[in-house]
Amino acid sequence: MQQILELFENVTQVTWQQAVMWVIGALLIYLGIRKKMEPTLLIPMGFGAILVNLPNSGAVTQGSEVGPIDVLFNAGIANELFPLLLFIGIGAMIDFAPLLSNPKMMLFGGAAQFGIFFTLSMACLFGFEIKDAASIAIIGAADGPTSIFVANFFQSKYVGAIVVAAYSYMALVPIVQPPVIKLITTKKERLIRMPYRQRPVSKTAKILFPIVITMIAGLVAPKSVALVGFLMFGNLIRECGVLDNLSETAQNALANLVTILLGFTIATRMQAEYFLAWETILIMCLGLVAFVFDTVGGVLFAKLMNLFTPHNKVNPMIGAAGISAFPMSARVVNKLGLQEDPENFLLMHAVGANVSGQIASVIAGGLILTLVG
């Protein structure tokens, strides 16, 4: 009888904190499956959260025995490798033609990064150390790999909460953005029409674009070279026209493989002792602040532009599409435009702003690393 009790001794070592993490893990899985919120990340993270919060879990390091999830973490996240590999896939998926045919959309991508820096200040106000504040602020990049890259660079102990916040709010863009947009725009502004004139972009321009962008961003913010470079490399293999197999692999097999490992592995930072803290709730709130003020920054910049171009006005909602959550934000803006006027198609303008946000968020990440690092 004693031996049987010893066999199941581990059951008695469950703590209430671990049980709470099981519930959180289950919630992430539920949100991923039932609500289809970023399932590629939330489901592995949710399952991983359960896995690492079992008492004496063999999945994580226990004393001198190194757990496999920690091996993966050190192999791919601690050294920034997984997010960078994922960026190759993301770069291969993006078509920058809508931006190249209307370069001024890049302004909205820049303006919509305001939430990052505003949240940095808010996080400092609430007592976070500057490097942790910067790691939290980068949630506003609305870009998972950038968030992981920056948070790991600063060795923030809040990586788990930051990643959960980043991916959750990216999935919640259709809920977060519309009320903010409606609050700071008038109906008249939302009705502004923007006719779209298709301007073809040459293949040469599409090939040179990723190369030139990498060089410029790298010269300005050298710490962003890895982020920008891997993103643009993915785009180059897409646009060059002679590496279709590699482009296909990057968009599918590589992106899917890294996503599996990334989501599952980041869960090592969702162990109860790291995750269950008052700071986690504060980080979730600050993440929301970041997304809200990204939207505010983009929309207000568009309204400011309209003061100087009264005869060629921009629909201010386009500014909100400058957030890097691609293509969700562009669809949200297009839908809002159609709700106001069923003949006002803003999609192509919004897509231009949205892809510019992808570049701007990476540049913002590089600038944060330079200014704070």
Add this chain to the structure above:
Amino acid sequence: MSLNFAAFLDSLSIMGLGMLGIFIVVAVLIAVMVLLTKVFRDKAE
């Protein structure tokens, strides 16, 4: 939890420099994109 106003004020310079830096880079990128599309026009045009 106590609010750290000194750190908040210090961070405002990072906010200012960061946004200025982004817009400078954005301006350069716009110029580059205009140059690329003008120099390397699509044959259909």
